[in-house]
Amino acid sequence: MRRPLLLALLLAACAGSGVRIGALDQSPAYDPSLVRYVTRLGTMAVEVHGSPFGSSGGDAAPVAAVLSAPGWLGGVRFVPADIHDRGYRLVLVFGAGAGEACSDLPALPQVSAAAGLHVQASFCAGRQVLSSLVADGAAAGAPTDLAFRQMMDQVLVNLLPPVNAERIRESDGSGGM
Numbered sequence: 001m002r003r004p005l006l007l008a009l010l011l012a013a014c015a016g017s018g019v020r021i022g023a024l025d026q027s028p029a030y031d032p033s034l035v036r037y038v039t040r041l042g043t044m045a046v047e048v049h050g051s052p053f054g055s056s057g058g059d060a061a062p063v064a065a066v067l068s069a070p071g072w073l074g075g076v077r078f079v080p081a082d083i084h085d086r087g088y089r090l091v092l093v094f095g096a097g098a099g100e101a102c103s104d105l106p107a108l109p110q111v112s113a114a115a116g117l118h119v120q121a122s123f124c125a126g127r128q129v130l131s132s133l134v135a136d137g138a139a140a141g142a143p144t145d146l147a148f149r150q151m152m153d154q155v156l157v158n159l160l161p162p163v164n165a166e167r168i169r170e171s172d173g174s175g176g177m
Contacts (some may be wrong), residue, residue, distance in 0.1 A: 018147070019137040019154040030123070030130040030164050032072070038088040039073055045081035049101075050094035052117055052148060053141055062143040063092065067152055072162040086126055090159075093120040102127050115139065117148070121155045131159050 038044060046067065048060040060080040067090075069076035081089045091101040095118060102124035116139050122132040135155050140148035 019135055019151045021133055021135050021154060021158050024133040024158060025129070026131045026161075026164060027129060028164070029125075029128070032160075032162050032164070034088075034125075034130070035073065035123070035160055039069070039076045042075065043077050043079045044069070045085065045087075045089040046078045047081040047083075047089055047091045048094070049092070052094040052119065053143075059094075059143075063152075066143045066149055067156065068149075070157045070160050070162070073160070086124075088123075088125050090156075091122045091124050092155075093122075094118065100127075100129070101132065102129050117151060119151070119155060121159050123159055131161075133159055 046060065046064045048063050051059050052063065053059065064078040064080050067078040069078070078090065093101050101120055101122040117137045118134070119136075120132070120134050123130045133155065135151060135158075137151035137154075138147040140151075142148070
């Protein structure tokens with residue numbers, strides 16, 4: 001459920017870094033305690049589709065290595081997901097939109113990263129989307145580029161918040177309006 005006010009606040013927070021966050025959607029099933037449970041051993045699996053750098057793929061390990069968990073999660077490391085493990089994971093789809101990121105994705109065409117970077121990010125529980133967003137930012141040539149790291153920091157802060165705003169709205173009776 002997209003919330004215009006929440007989206008406006010997130011966009012304002014990201015404006016200084018040149019990152020644009022949009023289409024933020026949190027399932028009522030999203031729960032920060034679930035994220036803590038998933039990361040209890042200090043890692044979270046990340047699945048990478050497409051290439052943020054215009055290469056032909058194989059970017060999961062370098063992308064995972066530079067991801068930083070939101071501060072409330074502490075020192076969580078991201079590791080490439082086992083392709084056969086479809087459990088809890090972060091799914092990053094770079095380039096063209098891919099539809100349902102938590103499902104089996106078709107092979108994606110290689111997209112030039114020269115014009116900028118587009119990512120669809122989802123926190124998944126099997127095929128269920130718990131939290132998702134899309135983001136756009138400056139082109140990056142490598143995982144170590146400052147623009148890429150800043151964009152991914154903003155993506156993760158917004159994708160994995162320490163509260164479920166949807167639940168708060170439901171419990172206070174505001175219904176999001």
